[in-house]
Amino acid sequence: MSSFSKIFNELVKGLSCFPGVGRRSAERMVFYILKMQPDQIKELAKKMEEIHNYIKPCKICNNFSTKDVCSICSSDKREKDIICVVEEPKDIMAIEKTSRYNGLYYCLLGSISPMEGIGGEDLNLRKLISRIEQGGVKEIVISTDPDHDGELTAQFVVQKLSKYNIKIYRIAIGIPLGAQIEYIDSATLGKAFLERKAVA
Numbered sequence: 001m002s003s004f005s006k007i008f009n010e011l012v013k014g015l016s017c018f019p020g021v022g023r024r025s026a027e028r029m030v031f032y033i034l035k036m037q038p039d040q041i042k043e044l045a046k047k048m049e050e051i052h053n054y055i056k057p058c059k060i061c062n063n064f065s066t067k068d069v070c071s072i073c074s075s076d077k078r079e080k081d082i083i084c085v086v087e088e089p090k091d092i093m094a095i096e097k098t099s100r101y102n103g104l105y106y107c108l109l110g111s112i113s114p115m116e117g118i119g120g121e122d123l124n125l126r127k128l129i130s131r132i133e134q135g136g137v138k139e140i141v142i143s144t145d146p147d148h149d150g151e152l153t154a155q156f157v158v159q160k161l162s163k164y165n166i167k168i169y170r171i172a173i174g175i176p177l178g179a180q181i182e183y184i185d186s187a188t189l190g191k192a193f194l195e196r197k198a199v200a
């Protein structure tokens with residue numbers, strides 16, 4: 001058996017890989033774990049394994065799902081002729097919280113990033129384009145982050161979709177430039193949806 005400090009440090013190192021968790025926070029988490037009941041820990045570990053094993057991308061929109069098609073794409077209560085384009089599944093969660101949008105989504109699973117050498121051609125637009133080509137889509141609302149990479153991504157998506165007979169909107173970001181969709185409060189994000197502007 002390894003020593004306490006070895007196990008402690010390995011767990012601190014493991015937890016430090018989470019976004020926003022530095023070494024000190026990771027240490028506090030480990031001390032907290034030591035105080036938890038064994039059942040609580042087992043349940044937590046089980047949930048972490050479950051989310052990894054059973055969650056997969058929706059084959060239509062790339063949102064997280066336990067089934068081939070996510071609950072939003074398969075709902076008969078959503079407007080099917082409007083698609084909101086986002087960078088990541090967490091942006092879908094943020095937009096859903098606003099209750100200001102009732103259409104469908106398409107998740108790019110990334111954005112253009114010159115710093116990381118990711119260009120427009122690296123974005124996966126194929127499934128979105130085939131949905132548009134199948135007909136029935138009237139409106140696209142581009143909701144990429146209002147930062148440099150998000151704006152480049154929005155411009156690229158507009159360029160790729162402008163030849164189709166659809167309306168293309170960008171959410172009206174009166175929100176501080178450089179913000180990320182997931183951190184914008186629901187009221188502001190909801191307003192940005194209501195006041196979306198036509199870009200093509």
Ligand SMILES: [Zn+2]
Nearest residue numbers: 058061070073
């Ligand atoms: Zn879906």
